Amino acid sequence: MNPVIAIHGGAGTITRKSLDAEQERAYRAALDHALRGGQRILEQGGGALDAVTEAVFRLEECPLFNAGKGAVFTHAGTHELDAAIMDGRTLAAGAVACVKSLRNPILAARRVMEDGRHVLLAGEGAEAFARDAGLETVPPDYFFTEARHAQWRRALAEGRSDLLDHDAQALAAQMETSAETSIGGSTGMGKVGTVGAVALDARGDLAAATSTGGVTDKRAGRVGDSPLIGAGCYANNRTVAVSCTGTGEHFIRLLAAYDVSALMEYRGLPLAEACAAVVLRKLPAIGGLGGLIAVDSQGEVCLPFNSEGMYRGEARAGGARSTAIYRDDHD
């Protein structure tokens, strides 16, 4: 197997108009840095699980993306983070939801998986578990960034609170708002956004990881697709590893990540056709916007989205790293 990793940093209304040259460079550099972390692990013979953990950890540490440090504000002015990870070899999985004090939710998800007793821990119970495991906690102001704060205040002022619904028109408006709120060089993509990584290692093992701050101005307690196995994150050595980003509720209702796997395993579709069925047909049919990244058991990569853009990248062991943002961006 030739190891490969792919990552995303969120999908949405990301147009060339919405990012200036400096912003674009910053995003590409951050994507490259995350890719490099995972790629190096794969080049050194490391496992897919470690590669996706490292890549998502780096994206969580970067304030540009809506996960970890750059998490958006809830309606209550707090931050609630979600993450999930899955091991395609064993179908072991771990996830945390609605955590407020953990610097790196993806590391907590990994510990939940390794512990093995549970798959999903939420809220204070998840935080207590992570603290017991020795993971780093941070005070609430760790997640304060000027750009996210301005985004939140704007959402509040517009009375667009709690905005994530099944109505295509509202979603379109929401996506527009996201594009408009390119403040301080750190948004360009606002209300929907998530980070994720998928990888295949030299042993043929697949893994997937996803992490998010959710949607700006969300109701406290709202859980999107990111920490839900089969919705925003899935890996199975027989088929594919998938990480999703977009209007989470639609991904939940379709089991978007697992559906790619099921279409491959049960209907025999090749990766690209399975991804197209989910992202370009089934999601739009119920008003869902966003995309996903996928790498299959043969090392094929597919990065489809139905939105204007998706922060994304891919790299093979020993190969060049490529990053892309816009729809017509084939770098």
Place this chain on the structure above:
Amino acid sequence: MNPVIAIHGGAGTITRKSLDAEQERAYRAALDHALRGGQRILEQGGGALDAVTEAVFRLEECPLFNAGKGAVFTHAGTHELDAAIMDGRTLAAGAVACVKSLRNPILAARRVMEDGRHVLLAGEGAEAFARDAGLETVPPDYFFTEARHAQWRRALAEGRSDLLDHDAQALAAQMETSAETSIGGSTGMGKVGTVGAVALDARGDLAAATSTGGVTDKRAGRVGDSPLIGAGCYANNRTVAVSCTGTGEHFIRLLAAYDVSALMEYRGLPLAEACAAVVLRKLPAIGGLGGLIAVDSQGEVCLPFNSEGMYRGEARAGGARSTAIYRDDHD
């Protein structure tokens, strides 16, 4: 369409030895009462969603089952309830997780679905949403039952806290403990248990609903399969409505409820074969114990389980209601 409803009240090591005649009568009467509620709605031309809501509501109100009133204790001595509901016509879904103060979590899940902005709300955010929607809240002692309390104290004393894992041996021991703790006529099935309903109405619409108190002595914040769409609850008019019960983590990792649907839609399996693949092959392969109830778009019913028993029942509009508990129980 000839409307039909099926229900479950949990699966586990339920043997004839574990229930005396009086206990068995009490369980059968409670199952019949829940079935009757759903059946009457279907007979009056009501929808599948209303039928499954009513049946699960009745099971939540009954102290015999691990949901609502009869919810088990967490390790912390509290109660955390989960529920989900899905509309097969629209793929709309709603769920709540880790709620402590809501008398009927299934009604909260229904409101989340009808509200449409979210699919899953957890913890205090879910409770605030339900309170705003006018749903009934109860003090913590509402959920106190002697039998569940004794079960919890026994789990604590045995140091078997937080017991739900991927290890078959531990699971077997856990199931045994469940069978042993038939205290006060209100267990007979202990650490794993959940209630659910699936229905097909006269218009051909399918719906599924699931509600649980989780596992006895669980870690606070643990979320099982019940409130997770595609894991413990799924409905799709093209295929099937499914509600699961068992060792939740295994159902999450397999997307058990959605997998039945995917095997039917993508591989063309009939209902019984799809159910057998998931419950009798895929779940045991990863150490999963439990069962599910399913009704497909043609009104076929399947109630498979790989444990010793499952509290279950089914009824067609205008037909007799049948309930069953044990493996060799064909009533």
